[in-house]
Amino acid sequence: MTARIRSIAFNTFREAVRDRVLYNLIVFALLMVGSSLLMGQITIGIQRQLVINLGLTAISIFGVLIAIFIGIGLVSKEIEKRTVYTVLTRPVRRWEFIVGKFFGLAGTLVVNAALMAIGFFGALLFLMHSFQKSDVYLLVAIYFVLLQFMIVTSVALLFSSFSTPILSAVFTFSIFVIGSFSEDLRGFAGMTQGPTRWLATALSFLLPNFSALNVISSVAHDQPVAGSLILYNTVYALAYAAALISAASLIFQHRSMK
């Protein structure tokens, strides 16, 4: 079982790194990281914060875009090109196919994030000439960004298992935007009564919560990130991604391939 998942994941990774969109987005993200050095010239007192905020935001947003653009085609393109039949006629279970696809894209995103992170730390070193102790929290912020990618990838995979690439892109991006407002949704639930309150509360728990995974602003001010937050964010992201992959596998399991 592990070998089959690994094989699908490796092929997904290989296919993803051949995609030109990926390189365009990485280059654009690195350009944005570099531009933070130039932007620092036209502002006062926040040169370091600007490099951190712009750099980590670029890694996060471009990673999410890569996750969406590649994730939406993971299943639907295989069906469209009929390559899925070649895979499924072998002794591969459908859920293994989905899990393999997830790990393949997750691996691609980790490698991309690592490349962008090298560019980011290079820009920071160029500005500050040395690293400081609190920069370790920047790694925590990047780790949280990776957890965010995991959730977005699983959302894209879920939609890709039953919808067209364009609709999957729209749905996944919408979920990302709504997930960024999850704190507001909770605030809204607190202000309402009756069924609206129940609905808003249910939605705020069902939709992914990206607010807790975004610590960019606080690490830019050298504020530490609590160990318990790292632990619970990891558990949350793993649980949420696993739930969505299970849902995607369930849908794919019962999907007619005729």
Add this chain to the structure above:
Amino acid sequence: MTPHRQWRTTTTLVVLLSACTAAAVVTLRVIDRIRASSPTPEVLYVPSATAARRLSLGYTGLAADLYWTRAVQYFGRKHHENAGKYPLLYSLLDITTSLDPHLLPAYSYGAAFLASAPPNGAGMADKAVQLVERGIQANPNDWHLYYDLGFVQAMELKDYVAAARSFEQGSKLPNAHPFLKILAASMAQHGGDVETARIMWQTTLDSTDDPSLRYNAYKHLQALQVDQDVPQLEALIQRYRENTGRLPASLGDLVVAGWLRGIPLDPAGHPYRLLSDGKVVVQDPKELPFIKQGLPPDYQPTIKTLP
């Protein structure tokens, strides 16, 4: 395709490319002129901090940095234009600090931008106090903000009691600059005198690494020196007049009379000049922005730019 034909096509395309590029540049220059004659109205685009927060999709740190950069650019442009009015400044600072309540430079510089009297600032000292007080609420352990608050209260509002209270509160915080205690005491006893102002600017100079803040403090210290030198020299000239019945022809006369050891130099390194009416002025007031004394009578003060 024959080589000749291929060459002709290439030449045509190169000519077309050059002509179109030239046309685009010329057109853009015309567009620039049209736009310059009808200036774009000043608008905030996103006037509410809540809306800006939502539009930032949770990336509030970056949004705050962008708003702060916009505030700096806005202030710089208005300052350069010698506009005197900065209608959007407080809103930009308000949105910046709502997006990121820990962005300390936005409070410190923002208060300086707001508090200074025109043409050097917006002349909105009350708003500056409001901004820094919000900063203290969000960052209660940062002594710099208490210093900024006391500074605005003393230098712009001349409220020395409030300034003493702010310095006192700041001095109790961990890592507070030791001068805060001295400032608190000095403000309570001698608020408004030159020596207290000197301590304040010296504290600013000593407590920051920022080149523009250091330059600003240094120039203020120079101005305080001139504001002390000129009345003293003019008092000597009056005494000379009372003793001799005439004004000295130059400051050299005071040296010859043994009242001065040499021709005194202003902080920019130029000798002070004596005018025929007995007034003492500096040679190049542009080098000494912020001076209140020693300005040549025909001098038109311009904006005092930071480097």
